[in-house]
Amino acid sequence: MSTDDAFAEAYRAHYWAVSRFVARRLDGQALEVEEVVAEVFSIAWRRRAELPEAPLPWLYGVARNCLANTVRGMGRYRRLLHRLGNHEAAHRRQTVDSPDAERPGSWVHEALARLSPADQEVLRLTAWEELTIEELAVTLGCGQSAAAMRLHRARGRLRTQIERMRPRSTARPEAPPPRPDAPPAPRPATPRPLSPHPVPTRAGGRRHD
Numbered sequence: 001m002s003t004d005d006a007f008a009e010a011y012r013a014h015y016w017a018v019s020r021f022v023a024r025r026l027d028g029q030a031l032e033v034e035e036v037v038a039e040v041f042s043i044a045w046r047r048r049a050e051l052p053e054a055p056l057p058w059l060y061g062v063a064r065n066c067l068a069n070t071v072r073g074m075g076r077y078r079r080l081l082h083r084l085g086n087h088e089a090a091h092r093r094q095t096v097d098s099p100d101a102e103r104p105g106s107w108v109h110e111a112l113a114r115l116s117p118a119d120q121e122v123l124r125l126t127a128w129e130e131l132t133i134e135e136l137a138v139t140l141g142c143g144q145s146a147a148a149m150r151l152h153r154a155r156g157r158l159r160t161q162i163e164r165m166r167p168r169s170t171a172r173p174e175a176p177p178p179r180p181d182a183p184p185a186p187r188p189a190t191p192r193p194l195s196p197h198p199v200p201t202r203a204g205g206r207r208h209d
Contacts, residue, residue, distance in 0.1 A: 007048040010055040011041060017129075018059050024128060025067055032070065039066045057135035060125070064139065111161035119154035126151060 022036045137147035
């Protein structure tokens with residue numbers, strides 16, 4: 001397959017995946033999404049000789065750079081990445097009262113928004129785009145060990161944030177201490193065991209203690 005054919009195949013197979021990738025990170029702003037996606041495939045065309053056999057993670061890496069260049073020029077890069085995790089709340093979608101409620105996803109988004117932009121992006125790449133560690137490494141432009149470590153640490157920080165947001169269970173109130181002048185509580189009576197030998201009664205009968 002020629003490089004031109006490889007590019008055409010990648011474009012047909014992955015155009016919408018790249019579009020969704022960009023739209024999620026631009027809050028669905030249609031005009032900006034179209035411009036970024038067009039830039040991604042323009043770069044892919046110029047670098048079509050570098051297209052790997054599985055081009056989607058590579059295209060995601062190009063898209064990340066295009067996104068950074070696009071929003072950095074408007075002075076919104078860090079602010080945009082910071083609010084991405086909470087974009088559902090920004091659109092006033094339904095939220096829940098606690099992580100134990102029926103829909104804990106909104107709490108995950110809120111906890112995600114408290115992480116660094118780098119941690120947020122690693123978690124989205126594996127959750128939204130469902131990348132493997134190998135694909136994650138290609139997208140991030142690092143080795144697989146580094147990608148796995150970044151993902152492990154990001155997941156740990158996310159769990160920490162969720163635990164901090166989880167409401168603590170209310171402890172049972174302890175019984176008040178006894179008053180100094182209060183009489184001691186009566187001890188329960190211990191039943192006497194039956195005697196193994198019969199005891200005679202006045203009437204001549206026999207009874208058992």
